[in-house]
Amino acid sequence: MKRVSAWWCICTVAVLFQFSGGAQAEQWAVDGKVLELDDSNFESAISAFDYILVDFYAPWCGHCKRLSPxxxxxxxxxxxLKEPIVIAKVNADKFTRLASKYDVDAYPTLKLFMHGVPMDYSGPRKADLLVRYLKKFVAPGVSILDSDSAIKNFVEAAGTYFPIYIGFGVNESVVSNSAIKYKKKAWFSVAKDFSEDVMVKYDFDKVPALVVIHPSYNEQSIFYGPFEDEFLEDFIKQNLFPLALPITYDTLKSLGDDERKIVLTIVEDEDDEKSKKLIKILKSAASANHDLVFGYVGVKQWDDFADTFGANKKTKLPKMVVWNRNEDYLTVIGSESIEEEDQASQISRFLEGYREGRTIQTRIGGSSVLGFINSLIGFKLIYIIVFLVAVMMIIRTIKGDDESLGDRADQSSRLVTDGESREQRSGEKED
Structure with a gap:
């Protein structure tokens, strides 16, 4: 009788589980509406969809109100889409546990969850551009292009936010591993059939060739091989960014897993003609020094960041430093600033001095240093460090409690001795 009852319970639980699963699937239907999530259903929604963009907002935030429509x-x-992406939102001001769990420290914060794994969204926030940007994450790893028109349509559909790699006469298998590894950072395609007009347009004269395009910077580079893993990946990795990268909060974060040092040029205003001419020279230097990232920032555009390197409106600019994205940077002796005349030669001397070690190491300053470091190493690492420190403190506390038992015994002994001594001293005074 007990076995029958147990079997009945198991069957009942299984049926209830099936019903609950069906109800959950119905609850999370893909209907083109923005979902409202909270503590009770967040994890369920993240598990139900392969791709879900979550907006962590605060009701009082003006930017959040403009983003919502x-x-x-x-x-x-x-x-x-063939692979649908769902949009959801969370009132992070109310559901603070979720906000803390996913490192939300500003509003609005957008995160794209792909198969349950979150990544920061730093793309456009206007509806049509946002859709184009997100299509990248559900597109095939490698797109096969079989005509001139297919190539043209692919490039146009890709937009301007990611670099585009097109393999001309390259086998799909050659770039497939890199396409998987760098799927979040670039478009990958292989052109099987194309005309000489395409070769002229993309400026390559033989095949196989791998062309990378940076549409927003009007730049492209060509790789003719060897198409072996090490050489191919070096080319792909080094060309994920334009030759000269404008330094912003988002571009710093995008450099997170790039191990190269940054040759940082600080100017007064990125948009003035003098700076634009200098940036062109930086691009030429970058093309010959792929082991470094060349970046630039204007005091006008981001004065707090420039100030961390001792550069402000009173400093002689342009100024060049080498920064490893930690708390120190290097200046090159004799190349602390760049004069207006013959800047190409001055940049060459700067790089030569850096490589020969004629440098001075300086610690970055400024009130927002911690914020920059957080943006580069990530909040999760900070939480791990805090956790380890907490564990060490707990261990010390436990050891301290064990030692305090002995200490209290010693203290009692000392109190007795001290009491006897005081009695003796008291007696002496009375005498």
């Missing part, structure tokens, strides 16, 4: 417009288009 854009998400409403984008949601139906993303839901209609």
């Amino acid at each position: 854009q998400l409403d417009l984008a949601a139906p288009a993303l839901a209609a």
Whole structure:
């Protein structure tokens, strides 16, 4: 009788589980609407969808209010994709546990969850551009292009936010591993059939050739091989960024797993003609020094960041430093600033001095240093460090409790001795 009862319970639980699963699937139907999530259903939603963009917002935030209608417009288009992307939102001001868990420290914060794994979203926030940007994450790893028109359509559809790699006469298997590894950072394709007009347009004269395009910077580079893993990956990795990268909060974060040092040029204003001429020279230097990242920032554009390297409106600019994205940077002796005349030669001397070790190491300063470091190493690492420190403190506390038992015994002994001594001293005074 007990066995029958147990079997009945198991069957009942299984049926209830099936019903609950069906109810959950129905609850999370892809209908093109923005979902409202909270502590009770967040994990369920993240598990239910392969791709879900979550907006962590605060009701009082003006930027959040402007973003909300854009998400409403984008949601139906993303839901209609072959691999649908769902949009959801969380009131991070109310559900602080979720905000803390996912390192939300500003509003709005957008995170794209792919198969349950979150990544920061730093793309456009206007509906049509947001849709185009997110299509990258559900596109095939390598797109096969079989005509001139297919190449043209692919490049146009890719947009301007990611570099585009096109292999001309390259086998799909050659770039497939890199396409998987760098799927979040670039478009990959292989052109099987193309005309001489395409070769002229993309400036290559033989095959196989791998062309990388940076549409937003009007740049491209060509790789003719050897198409072995080490050489191919070096080319792909070094060309994920333009030759001269404008330094912003987002571009710093995008450099997170790039191990190269940054040759940072600080100017007064990125947009003035003098700076634009200098940036062209930096691009030429970058093309010959792929082991370094060349970046630039204007005091006008980001004065707090420039100030961490001792550069402000009173400093003689342009100024060049080498920074490893930690708390120190290097200046080159005799190349502390760049004069207006013959800047190409001055940059060459700077790089030569750096490689020969004629440098001075300086610690970065400024009030927002911690914020820069956080943006580069990530909040999760900080939490790990805090956790380890907490564990060490607990261990010390436990050891301290064990030692205190002996200490209290010694203290009692000392109190007795001290008491006897005081009695003796008291007696002496009375005498």
